[in-house]
Amino acid sequence: MGKATGFMEIERQVPKKRDPRDRVQDWQDIHVTPPKSDIEQQASRCMDCGIPFCQAGTNVPGSDEIGCPVYNLIPEWNDLVYHGRWKDALERLHKTNNFPEFTGKVCPAPCEGSCTVAIDDDAVTIKSIEWQIVENGFKEGWIKAKPPRKRTGKRVAVIGSGPAGLAAAAQLNKVGHTVVVYEKEDRVGGLLTYGIPDVKLPYETVMRRVRILEEEGITFKTNVNIGEAISWEQLNNDYSAVILCTGAQVPRGVSDVPGHDAKGVHFAMDFLTQNTKSLLDSKHEDGQYISAAGKNVIVIGGGDTGVDCITTSVRHGAKSIAQFDINKIKGETRNDGNPWPLFPLTFAKEDGHKEAEAVYGEDPRAYQWLTTRFVTDDDGVLVGLEAVQAETVFENGQKLRKPIPGSEKVWDADLVLLAIGFTGPERELLEQMGVKTTNRGTVEAEYGQYSTSVPSVYAAGDNRRGQSLVVWAIHEGREAAREVDRYLMGSTILV
The missing domain is CATH 3.50.50.60 (FAD/NAD(P)-binding domain)
Structure with a gap:
């Protein structure tokens, strides 16, 4: 599929996004549309690998996922894009995915982790190619309503x-x-x-x-x-x-941590939902949202929702931002327990991390931190939190967090956002x-x-x-x- 020697001749190039220092000044889309020729060239890197794990869509018991869960026909539409057959590529894409414009922007792309090229090189830019196929389809007017010819009565x-x-x-x-x-x-x-x-x-x-x-x-x-x-x-x-x-x-809380009911401790989804609703309703003029402006913000949780809280807090004008991740920092390459074609558990900077680094001068993530108490003033208003670094160990089949003696620290905090799952x-x-x-x-x-x-x-x-x-x-x-x-x-x- 694609160009037979494309993966050897062409380097991976992900479409650019707006400069972090500029985009944090507004609430506009951060994505930039690349030239079609660039996308066609990247599609040529899809090799005729024989067994395309990229579209496998499965889970290994006790491990991570492999490939695309909707079974996208990735090699097929990569080949069609390379040959300039964009409309045919769109038809193939819609066979398996109703909404590629959503996944093309927000999916973490397990398909790329399972790309055969990724065994010893950079994966094909599957996610961005998918996004450009559907965006081009809208631009060309190819995506239109197709009502059913008859109704079943059900x-x-x-x-x-x-x-x-x-x-x-x-x-x-x-x-x-x-x-x-x-x-x-x-x-x-x-x-x-x-x-x-x-x-x-x-x-x-x-x-x-x-x-x-x-x-x-x-x-x-x-x-x-x-x-x-x-x-x-x-x-x-x-x-x-x-x-x-x-x-x-239903969000996971921290009811076992003293002071968890302090004024200034919020669930991440409440923070994100109120922000977007106020933005869409009034461009924030109604004030009906939790503001991070001028505050020391700590996001508890190292996942995507936590990153979204960083993205939002930077735009509010937070004084400082830290993201607590209970885990150790990931390595630049896969470890032995995370081989290809599993989703790669490696270090990466997400868009929110890059934005915070551009504004505050450093990556906001703080690793292995476990919150032990929320500190409040006499009125119950959050002013900080006490935390300790912890090692994650397994004993009798249970995951335990063991505090590291001497690592205790009090962090300034006016706003804490809980992004620890549901x-x-x-x-x-x-x-x-x-x-x-x-x-x-x-x-x-x-x-x-x-x-x-x-x-x-x-x-x-x-x-x-x-x-x-x-x-x-x-x-x-x-x-x-x-x-x-x-x-x-x-x-x-x-x-």
């Missing part, structure tokens, strides 16, 4: 309009079912809208696709909290099937519906089947698998739609 309710819900709705509508998507927030998109900063995934990018879905016949109803505005009994009577795509919205979906609706859950708190529904303990009710995405990636949510939404179609019609053409 009605399906999708609860939640995040990536899983949108994917499930798109697939079910494609085969003629009448689909209504319910969203409890005031805007469609779920975490795509309120969980990812607008600078990384603009709201207009989400709405551009939603408008097409509406033209295709899907109905979106916002500000509707199922279980309150509409009861489960009413929903069950009105629809032939229901798919739960509510996400894993414990599962909200329980109220599940209990009202009588849906069984696992011992992890997720919806009990077998992978590949997606049916819950309640007849005609299915579940997909983070509420079933736990906190995960946008691309996995799209995959599960598509698969759940396939199973719902099979349930409704006796067979299915969806894949």
Whole structure:
């Protein structure tokens, strides 16, 4: 595929982004569109490797994931792009991914970690090629609404309009079912809208696709909290099937840390959601958000959500920013326990880290720090936190954090953002519906089947698998739609 010797002749070049020092001054998209010739050249690096692990989409038990969860036909559309057949490449891309404009911007690209070229060289720029295929499709007017030719008479309710819900709705509508998507927030998109900063995934990018879905016949109803505005009994009577795509919205807290209820300690998702809502409503003029302006900010959690908090805090004008990562700093290369084609667990600077470094002069990450107490003044307002460095050890099969004597430190902190993951979906609706859950708190529904303990009710995405990636949510939404179609019609053409 591609140019036979492309990977030997051409170096990996990732499309440029706006300069960190400039982009932190606004809330505009950080991405820069490269020339098509550059993308075609990068696509030529895709080698005829025989076994394209990049599109494998699987997990190794007890380890990390391999390849693309939606099984993108990566070598095929790379070859088509290299030969200038962009419209054909778009058709191949849409066969497996309903929303490549989302994954092309925010996916961590497990496909690139599993690229054969990456065994001893830099991977093919799969993610950016994917993004440019779909953006070119919109630019050329190739992406248009395609309503189904006939309707089946079956009605399906999708609860939640995040990536899983949108994917499930798109697939079910494609085969003629009448689909209504319910969203409890005031805007469609779920975490795509309120969980990812607008600078990384603009709201207009989400709405551009939603408008097409509406033209295709899907109905979106916002500000509707199922279980309150509409009861489960009413929903069950009105629809032939229901798919739960509510996400894993219950954040993990630090209730065991003294002072955790201090004024100034917030969950990361509250911080991100309020920021984006205020930005979209009034460009922050309403003041209805948690501001980091002039504050010493500490983000607890080393993952993507924590980086998004950095991205947002820099733009607010924080006085200082630190990101606590309980783990050791990663190496520049894979360790023995993380071989190719697993997702590479190596050191990397994300966009938020680069922005903080440009503004404050250093990488904001602080490794192996464990918070032991939040310090407050007499009014209960946060003024700092006490922390100690810790070693991570395993004893009797349990992961333990052991403090390192003499490493104690008091950090200045006016705002602490908790970005340490989620414990599962909200329980109220599940209990009202009588849906069984696992011992992890997720919806009990077998992978590949997606049916819950309640007849005609299915579940997909983070509420079933736990906190995960946008691309996995799209995959599960598509698969759940396939199973719902099979349930409704006796067979299915969806894949």
